[in-house]
Amino acid sequence: KNQVEQSPQSLIILEGKNCTLQCNYTVSPFSNLRWYKQDTGRGPVSLTIMTFSENTKSNGRYTATLDADTKQSSLHITASQLSDSASYICVVSYILTGGGNKLTFGTGTQLKVEL
Amino acid sequence: NAGVTQTPKFRVLKTGQSMTLLCAQDMNHEYMYWYRQDPGMGLRLIHYSVGEGTTAKGEVPDGYNVSRLKKQNFLLGLESAAPSQTSVYFCASSYPGAGANVLTFGAGSRLTVL
Numbered sequence: 001k002n003q004v005e006q007s008p009q010s011l012i013i014l015e016g017k018n019c020t021l022q023c024n025y026t027v028s029p030f031s032n033l034r035w036y037k038q039d040t041g042r043g044p045v046s047l048t049i050m051t052f053s054e055n056t057k058s059n060g061r062y063t064a065t066l067d068a069d070t071k072q073s074s075l076h077i078t079a080s081q082l083s084d085s086a087s088y089i090c091v092v093s094y095i096l097t098g099g100g101n102k103l104t105f106g107t108g109t110q111l112k113v114e115l
Numbered sequence: 116n117a118g119v120t121q122t123p124k125f126r127v128l129k130t131g132q133s134m135t136l137l138c139a140q141d142m143n144h145e146y147m148y149w150y151r152q153d154p155g156m157g158l159r160l161i162h163y164s165v166g167e168g169t170t171a172k173g174e175v176p177d178g179y180n181v182s183r184l185k186k187q188n189f190l191l192g193l194e195s196a197a198p199s200q201t202s203v204y205f206c207a208s209s210y211p212g213a214g215a216n217v218l219t220f221g222a223g224s225r226l227t228v229l
Contacts, residue, residue, distance in 0.1 A: 004157065034217075043119070043205050043220030044158075089157070103218075105157030 003027070004092050004106040012112045017080055021109045023073040023090030031093040031101055035064055035075050038087040038108065047075070047088075080113045087111070117141050121206050121221035128196045128228045136191040136224050138206030146209045147189040148173075148218070149181060151202040158205065164189055165211065196228045 004025045013019050025033070032051045036044035048059045050066040050073060057064050061084075063076045077084055090106040119140045128134055138147065145166050150158040160173030164183040178200060180192045189208075193200060203225050207218040 041223070043207070043222050044218075045220070046217060049217070103160070105159075107155060107157050 004090055004104050006088075006090050006106040006109050008109060009107075010110040010112070012114060013080055015080060015082060015113050015115055018076065018078050019080060019111065021075045021077075021088050021090075021111070023075070023092075023106055025071050025073075025090070025092045025104070027071075027092040027094040027104055029095050030068060030071075031095050033066060033073050034091045034093070035062075035073075036089040036091060038089055040086070044089055077111075082113050082115070085111060085113045119206055119208055119219050119221035121204075121224045123224060124222065125225050126227070128193075128226065130197060130228060132196050133192070133194050134196065134226075135193075136204055136206075136226075138189045138191070138208075138221060139187055140189075140206075140208040140219070141187065142208060142219065143186070144208035144219070145186075145211045147183065148207045148209075149179070149189065149191045150205045150207065151175065152205060152223075153202050161191065161204075193226075196226075198228045200226065201228045202226060 007022045034049045035047045037047050038044040048057050048064045052068050061078045066073045087108040087110050089108040092104050093101045122137045148163040149161040152158050159175050161179050162181040164170045167186040170181045182190045203223045205223050206221040209218050
């Protein structure tokens, strides 16, 4: 069964600190992996995408890594800000036998940044 | 540029009532989707459309119907609402092909069925 599991479920950190969110998946055949940020009461917004051949990709203070062999990805947030408080969702795309892509969503990590 | 707009944002229904959620996108995207988001679960696909006049079932289609009469609009209908349909509903759109997993989401519609 294709699954995406994220950890931790929730996290509280102080402003200015770093944190790392984890995503493990069993999706196969893998196409790509995308991290979304979802603010409270809003829809998810894409942060970054990782393809099979990419190990690391950065977007400002966000750095995503991918290990396709172990089927793990992480999202590292540097120098956290209050505005980083949100749910971070890992979404894995896999290739359908008849063509096209299907997305499997993780349940998200709820991050709260405090003063 | 509005992106993806959902209406209404909030709605309370009684069991058995019907309603329609409207999704409109101004990005000329071919693909449109309806998801539901429930506590402790990932977003689940209800129905989707790969073009005007075409719709298909997702993971959890029971109790819902959809229509895509115009490319920019995707309607989600509940014919006889049930408490199990209490959820936050998200519409999304994307380009086809390699861009199909780059979703642009609406702000969500929170539905409560009493």
